[in-house]
Amino acid sequence: MDLPSDVEAGIKRALKKERKDSHAYWVLETILENAAISRRNDTPLCQDTGTLTFYFGVPVGFDTNAIVAHTRAAVAKATRQGYLRQNTIDSVSGASYDTNIGSASPVFVFQQQARKKVEVRLIMKGGGSENVGLQYSLPDFSINANRDLEGVRRCILDAVWRAQGNGCAPGVVGVCVGGDRATGYKQSKELFLRRLPDRSRVKALARLEERIMKDVEKLGIGPMGLGGRTTLLGVKIDALSRLPASFFVTVSYMCWAFRRRGVLLGSEGGVHRWLY
């Protein structure tokens, strides 16, 4: 699966900010070259073909069991053809599954919609980036974070610093303020469905997104953590309601090898329109 055009454009913009003799420039150039080779050879952008999360928007009365069965068959086929790595492990026995069909693989998220067409979006997220995700419970005195937006800012910067290059920087962070532990992670990941240039509809969060981008540029972690100005390509923040007792800030990290596709299916099942 290809690099989305907004992400590729973000990497090209980042390249212009880095010095030509720097590691940052070398890494970003390599990333763009890799995207071109992957496109030309029809080979995986990254060998970690990741957790496959399918987001479906379906009309009332739609048979979700059928689309789950079709999707699982498609994942198995893509694995056999070498588009996906054998990337799913039995957590108890340690055995590797042949075709990536496991109890939590692929992941399905359904949302019922008023319109008649079926919307399908897919995010592929590698383990390196998944491992650097973090959830904070505020107040967190270890980073001096209270239950306010300044506290949220501290959590995000702490998470980005801890990740260093390990999430395959420059990545994109999705942040959910509030919710419970499970909805916090779920929402933070759904933010990866958004394009890079868009801003949060909540003004205070849009301002925080801009602030974080400025702060992060100063850190100097750079592409793959080898130094440079480009540590993140973007940050997306959203908020969910919460219990009085809980204040979670959940940070998910998406690597630069950001694999996102979406399609609107017509009533006959064919492609009506690509969403990205």
Added chain:
Amino acid sequence: MIRELEYPFALNKIRDLTVGQRVSISGKLFTGRDRLHKYLFDGGKSPVDLKDGAIYHAGPVAIRRDGVWVVKAAGPTTSMREEPYMAKIIEHYRVRVIIGKGGMGEATRNACAKYGCVYLQAVGGAASLLAESIKAVNSVSFLSEFGAAEALWELTVKGFRAVVTIDAAGRSLHKRIERSSRRVLEKVLK
């Protein structure tokens, strides 16, 4: 300037490398990740001779066509997971080159200095590009025991790109960036 490194990796050439230098590797590479490192650490016998060799932290996407393995994607995986095992493996097998991403910790850095080994960072995620430098799959071990991603693949590469981030004098670019970014972070959070 890009340094050419060729298997078997001679100790004097390895000692000559400095943090920040870019290298181009040719010859044999052995892939290994969590399962293999644990196995070797526990005293398991290596099916290949690792002396003066390179361990590449990677789990490739490989398919078999007409009995021949073809690697379609093979970027580095996070090396830090092998930190508990790496120093002992460097010492025991006299591995000269570790390739991965994200750097490694103190024990590995010390082992690099003591026994003469370097850590190279390849560009994480650049799997199609790195796969193009793989010219042949010589063999694969532990395929059924560990699975394709964790198996030990012996590869022949040409022009495999990486950068030295921990050298045999014990210098670490990762450590340097971690410290400098920490200082900035503290200022930003004031």
